[in-house]
Every structure is written in C-alpha cells, then in structure tokens.
Amino acid sequence: MPNLIQLNIQDNLLGKFLAFNKYSTHLAERLEYVDLSFNAIHQLHISIFDGHLRLKTINLSHNILSDISFDMSNLLTLEILDLSNNNIQAFSKDVMNTISNLEKSSSLKIDLSENNFQCSCKTLSFMQWMLENHHIFIGIQSYRCNWMNNSVFTKYPMRQIVLQLEKECASYTVLIACISCGVAVSCVVLVGGLTYRYRWRLRYIYHMTRSKYKRYRPILDDGHYIFDAFISYSDDEKDFIVGDIIPNLEEKESLKLCIHQRDFLPGEDITQNITNAIHEHYY
Template sequence: MKNLEFFKAENIYLMAPYSNTFQFNYKLKTLIFAETDLSELHSELFLPIPNLESLDLSQSQLKSLDFLAQANLSALRYLKLTSNEINVINETVFQTLPSLTYLDLDKNPFTCECSNADFIQWAKNNKQTQVVNAHQYVCSFPVSKRGSLLLDFDVQSCWDDGSVFYFISTTCLVVLTLLASFTYNFLRWHLIYTFHLFLAFLYDSRKKRKGDPYQFDAFVSYNVHDEDWVYREMLPVLEGEQGWRLCLHHRDFQPGKPIIENITDAIYGSRKTICVISRSYLQSEWCSREIQMASYRLFDEQKDVLILLFLEEIPTNHLSPYHRMRKLVKKRTYLSWPQAAQHPGVFWQNVQRALQTGDAVNTDLLTGPTGR
C-alpha cells in the first residue's frame, strides 16, 4: 500500500503500534487513532510519514506531547488530541510543527500552574494556529483552581516571581564574582594591610587605656635565614654587653596564640622595633606584616620607634618591588652591617644610641660609619 493516504484505527489496537507500521506508506496524509492506549507512543512511528497533514489521537490516554518534538511532522496542519490525560504542555513542541493551523485539546485535565504559563501565552498570542475553544478549557489541578478557566490563569505572576528573581540573583552573583576576582588579584594586599592596621589601632587604644609599661626594649624582626647572625652577632652585644631586653619570635612569642596577635603584642609591647633587612627578609610574608605594623606605629604615634639594619648591600632600584621598604629607606637613614665590617664596635654603638633615644623622631641618629 505505497499509495495509501488515509488510515483510521478506532478501538482496534490494545497498545501503541510498532514503530515500523508505516514504513512503506510515505504518502500517508491522514492518520486517526481513537480509543487506543497510546501512553507508550514513540516518535519513531511518524518518521516514515513526513507528508502527514492530519493527525487525530483522541481518547488515547496520552499524558505528554513530547513525542511530537522528534516526529518530524513539518507538513502537519490538523492535530486533534481531545479526551486524553494531558496536564502540562511544553510550548516548544509546537515550534517543531511549522505548518500547524488547527489544534484541538478539549477535555484534558489541565494544570493551572506556572508549568503551563508558556503554553497559555502561546495560545493567546499566536496568529497562525487556531486553538479550538481554548477559552473553554477548564483546570483540573490544583484543587484550589479546579473548575476555573485555563486562559484566566495569571501568567504574569510566574514571570515576576521567577524570571525577574533569577535575573537579579544571577546578575548579583556575576557582579560579586567579578568584584571578588578583581579584589583578590589587585587589592588583596591592601586589604590585608588595612586589616593589620585595624588590629594595631585596637591594640594601641587598649594599651593607652590600660597604661601598660613596655615589656621589652626592642622587638627584633628578622627572617629565619638570618637567625644565625642574630644569635651569633646581635644577642651577645645587645643583651650580653649592653643589657637590652630583646623580644625574639622564636623565643618570646606565646605558644598557641595566633601569630598576628603575637606580632602586635611584640611591637606595641616594645619601645623600639629593629628590622634586620636582607633579601630573604624582603621576600618573607610574615616579615612584611611585621614591618607594616611597625610602620603604622611609626606614622601613627610620630615616635622614633623603628630601627632599620641592613645585613646586605641592596641597591635602591632592587627595592622597587617592595614599595613600603623603599619609602622608609628614602625618608630615614639606616645602619649597614657590610659597611661596618671594619668597625663593628662603632656599628653597635650606633645601635645603642638608637635604642637610647626617647620618643621624638630623629632620622639623623641612625647614621652608619660611612655617613649613610
């Protein structure tokens, strides 16, 4: 029957026909299945009949129209689906039926919820397809909407509650992600520095209220790679010969206490801060935080509390990546250990003089033997 154009089966099939039923009937134009269980219907049944123009699947226990999306029925003009069990209709299904001009969905148990909002809007606004008696379609679900008309459902509330909310949420998420990425890449260290300054401010305010005396004469800020020089050269002179009370992080920090609190307590609990500068020191994150805190105290209190001691000859241009240290070196004189190799006694005398000075800032006091 290669020339078959009309096929009608009413109350004959007990289940959906096999997918190859119409494999030789490519000229078929009208197909009617009525009073048949098509709940398991697949799109493959329609692939051999692309010229189909009229399809009637009434009283066929259909629950969904998704099979039409892959059926390739581009020539279909008439579609009757009355008295089935269709609750929700995906409006995109009809986009695969470009020639459809007549649609009958009467006597289906429609759901009056946002899941049908797109179909309701399509049924109202499309000008090509006539949805027969659409204004009489009655809602069956939910119970609160039972008996009301499908086209009377307020679809605007669905878009206001959903689409706008998702749009605003997505926009906010994108903006926050961009801000977080920008902050992490460009402002991370500024925020860390601001946080440390805030901690220092709180500590300073608390200390002024309590009137606490200084526990140490100087806090020594140094890198672990320079620890041997500190214990071998500095401690014997400053603690052993000159009698200063020094605070060293490996020796005097309180165990179990957060490191940043130990640093803050050490700097504000000492009259001075001695920074032992080397290339390892400049590359150390914790040493950077220590000199940040000491710098804040210097500029905030306007006191001569910072002593810079260079263990290595570091040209000024090499300090460019370390803008805070470069700024301090430009504004304050400092002591250079390499230049004092021939006169270590004079070097330690200058350190002693720096430790003996009072609160007034005196940037000329730290001049080394070569006048630097």
C-alpha cells in the first residue's frame, strides 16, 4: 500500500462504509489517482485523504454527494476533482473558501457537470462564486440550473444566470423588508391601542405591584384597617366635604377617614397614595 500509485475501487457500494471510515489505515504518500465512482457515497470521512501528499486526481462521479464533507486543505497537488453526476446543489461557504485557497497555489480543476444546481436566493452566493472562479470548472457552460419554481432547467451562460438571480433576489429582499415593516407597524399599533384602552387598569396593576414591593405595609389578615373610609372628592365639593361630611363622620360617628390633604404621605406619587388608601380603608 505505501508504494501504490493508482487505486480503483469503483462500483463496490462503499458509501455507508466510507462515510465513517478510511479505505486504508496506512499512509499513501505515493498515491496519485483514486477512483471512488459508482459507490453510492453520500458523504466521506473528513480525513479520508489525509497523508496523500502526491494525490492528483480524485474521481467521485456517479455518487449521491450533496456537498464536500472531507478535508481538502492539505491536497496541495490536486489537479482534478471529478464530482459529476451527483446531487450537489451548492457548496457551503467553508468549502468555497478552501477551494479558493487551493486554487491560488495549484492548477485545480473541478467537474460539476450533471448536478442539478439550485438557482435561488439561498444559493446566490455560490453562483456568484462560480462565476468569479469559472476557470476552475470543467465544461461550466453546460451546467444546468433548477430555478426557484422548480419547473425550468436552463443552460444559459453563468453570467446571465447570476444577473437574473441578483435581480429577482433584490426584489424578493425588498418585499420581505416591506412585509416585515408592515408586521412591525401593525404590532406597534395593536399594542398601543390595547395599552390605551386598558391604560387605567394597567396603571392600577403597576401601582399595586409597586406598592407591594417598594413600600412596607403590615399584612392585615385579621380584618382590621387603618381607616374606616377613604373620601375622594373634587375641589368643587371641598366646602361640602370639609364643612359637613368630615365633622359629621369623624366627630359624631367616630369614624376614621382618609383625607388626601391630611393623610397622604408627602413625597409619594399621588397614584401610589390613592392605591394605598383604597387598600387601607374598610369601605
């Protein structure tokens, strides 16, 4: 195995095995050609080609790969990567970066023919990358593309495909932005309307909660209250309340009243004082 130069193990249904294992446990420093075609491979062990210092050709055609799952970063001598007749729709960002770095220091060529690429907004960056690196791809003008409606396959030049995608995706982005803004505005209006409609109830709940946690008040479980009654009145009724009601109730009836001018705590918010007064009187 250490002196092996060419390895052809095509058409052996090794897909399940090679997904988690290497085809050899020994280093293959002299290996230049590997043929793994027709093996129903859906993914390869990440380090399957580690130690292949002279590898020039990898044939992975006629499998069911959807992306490159193995590490390519150390394949500095690789010249041909045959991925034709697979299920590749696009490469991941990491794979694109790895191939771009390899291409700078090698004469790498990739065959992606007979893969049904997805021409959609999701794969736009992959299409743009292919256009920028078109010299890497063997027979790129014959590549087919499955459009977003899944109904039309095209063999248009790559540049025309990318321009069409950029146009459609720009419109799609604007539409999504408009819908998102509309939903956001609707939510704000709805929340604002509900808040305004139940504003007094919300204020009451707020002050009740604030009173519970911000101020010490004894727990009145025995039914005793600080005041017998809380009297709320407007300035127009002040003379009647002060001159008649308070003297009659406090002096004649011996009731203890809560009067805001007299019994509210100085410096406390008016709504907080009212809330406390309501819960500290009997009537």
